[in-house]
Amino acid sequence: MIGYPIQHSLSPWIHEQFLKRTNHNGVYTIFEIAPEDNFEDEMIKLREQELDGFNVTVPYKEKIIEYLDDIDPYAKKIGAVNTVKCKDGKWIGYNTDGIGYVRSLESKYPEIQTVKDCTILMLGAGGAAKGICHALVDKGYTSITIANRTKEKAQLLTEQHPSNQAISLEDAAQRVNEFDIIIQTTSIGMKPNTEEMIIPFTSLKQGAIVSDIVYQPIVTKFLQHAKEMNASIHLGHTMLLYQALYAFEIWTNLEPNMKHLDDELQHVLEG
Numbered sequence: 001m002i003g004y005p006i007q008h009s010l011s012p013w014i015h016e017q018f019l020k021r022t023n024h025n026g027v028y029t030i031f032e033i034a035p036e037d038n039f040e041d042e043m044i045k046l047r048e049q050e051l052d053g054f055n056v057t058v059p060y061k062e063k064i065i066e067y068l069d070d071i072d073p074y075a076k077k078i079g080a081v082n083t084v085k086c087k088d089g090k091w092i093g094y095n096t097d098g099i100g101y102v103r104s105l106e107s108k109y110p111e112i113q114t115v116k117d118c119t120i121l122m123l124g125a126g127g128a129a130k131g132i133c134h135a136l137v138d139k140g141y142t143s144i145t146i147a148n149r150t151k152e153k154a155q156l157l158t159e160q161h162p163s164n165q166a167i168s169l170e171d172a173a174q175r176v177n178e179f180d181i182i183i184q185t186t187s188i189g190m191k192p193n194t195e196e197m198i199i200p201f202t203s204l205k206q207g208a209i210v211s212d213i214v215y216q217p218i219v220t221k222f223l224q225h226a227k228e229m230n231a232s233i234h235l236g237h238t239m240l241l242y243q244a245l246y247a248f249e250i251w252t253n254l255e256p257n258m259k260h261l262d263d264e265l266q267h268v269l270e271g
């Protein structure tokens with residue numbers, strides 16, 4: 001994995017579990033590239049390694065694109081790459097974040113796959129939200145409303161997908177009880193600011209699913225509050241797991257058994 005800073009990344013732990021669960025021989029390691037390093041020189045060094053692939057994280061998800069030989073159409077649409085497959089000397093770029101998120105949600109709540117016109121509210125329009133939005137649309141979800149502090153960014157996501165709508169965070173707070181699925185994608189509520197919530201809410205639609213991609217803490221204030229209102233919740237660390245799973249599948253064509261792995265990752269995160 002390349003990125004900076006990545007000393008505390010959980011990806012090596014996750015991929016070690018996938019390797020064990022598939023009885024596959026392999027090593028997943030980190031290769032930190034500091035902002036002051038010459039990125040081009042580091043890419044030459046990486047080309048010299050015999051790799052099956054690598055992950056790319058902040059701040060290089062866009063920068064890596066000019067070093068690729070090919071790019072998957074979905075990653076191209078998003079304009080960011082987090083997974084590279086090395087095959088016959090060629091580097092092919094993918095983005096597994098959004099697809100990983102949708103797989104994590106559908107594996108926890110398989111019933112949502114049969115109601116693609118369920119109403120979805122997405123809070124946030126940053127990098128993660130963009131990938132999730134594209135993946136939801138690709139999977140056939142047709143009713144997505146996006147609310148963001150900077151409304152223009154939410155509007156950009158609706159331009160690419162005209163069936164989506166953009167609203168303000170204030171409107172989202174007013175209308176929150178209209179939605180079947182609410183996805184919190186902003187950094188609000190993340191440690192150390194664990195008492196913060198992106199919007200206040202006093203009621204939710206019956207049967208609503210509330211998801212938060214923040215995973216530190218595991219159960220954010222937003223999710224705690226939703227739980228108190230009898231909503232079903234979906235935890236952010238499962239996105240981490242499923243985006244890694246999709247990358248592992250791209251590199252190895254193997255499908256690890258995922259049983260209880262989300263609980264094990266939760267224990268690791270809780271120290």
Ligand code: NAP
Nearest residue numbers: 124125126127128129149150185186187190213236239240
């Ligand atoms: P990003 O591109 O920087 O986007 C940040 C988002 O948060 C934007 O929508 C931004 O709104 C909003 N925001 C930030 N501060 C705000 C504030 N004070 N009030 C209202 N809105 C605010 O970041 P990202 O990459 O999308 O990541 C977002 C969060 O998701 C982070 O906490 C990250 O750790 C987490 N994440 C989790 C996973 C996972 O695997 N579970 C994967 C990726 C990211 P503006 O557009 O108005 O600035």
